[in-house]
Amino acid sequence: MRDVSRSESRMGRTWGLAGFLVVLVAALGAWAEPPASKLPGRKPDSREPWGAFLGKAAHDAIGREYRLQHPSNTVILDTNLSTIVERGSLGDPERLSKFVRLLRPDITDTRALVLFEIKPDGEESRGEGREQVGRYLAALNEAxxxxxxxxxxxxxxxxxxxxxxxxxxLWRLSWRTPEPGVTLYRWSYRRKKPNASWKERTAQKEEELPGEEVEQRGELAEQAIRAAYEGGERPKGFQGQVYLPADCR
Incomplete structure (x- = not known):
């Protein structure tokens, strides 16, 4: 009976450790994946909330803008730590444990040796971003x-x-970096004002983006921003203009 008890005790410890590792890997996978990363395009039957869809658009635009502003640097967007270390010639990716090598900072500049995590503008999101940046830096700087x-x-x-x-x-996407590595974005809205220039309208009262606007125009907004950065044609149904940061200066 003693042998059976010892065997059961060892088996219990083994399954407990296995369960812990499964939870840890799942948590790391969640940290590694940015909001709405599985949204290549809004589908009519998509279950993703519209806010998550605009989150993807914001991540894409802000990453592209950083790359544009630093054309001589190696800027890596939404890529795992192992690839960042290898592509940036920073060190040995094998020094990264298997539990952290799949973490994915939103922006990493391997020439300036800085990284950024993009989050919606809010205290809770800011705290999450701070924790993720700390986790990324601790893992990378070991390797x-x-x-x-x-x-x-x-x-x-x-x-x-x-x-x-x-x-x-008139929609506005704005972003700021209030603390090292944490870039916060916000969508806002200005009501219709026929025949006024967009520059005149920037002085209008800024409001929260209405839900009906997001639902009606969210996909067009994402497509229009992407086309503006890529120099492509306007998406079908978009009759307006995109003014990128270079146009706003």
């Missing part, structure tokens, strides 16, 4: 060479505007 340690980036901010028709609804 990189001593002279290639990374830090949280600073001073990254900007905005872009979407105008729907002449004097139609």
């Amino acid at each position: 990189v060479e001593p002279d290639k340690k990374l830090t949280g980036g600073t001073g990254f901010e900007g905005s872009l505007f979407l105008e729907f028709e002449n004097g139609g609804a």
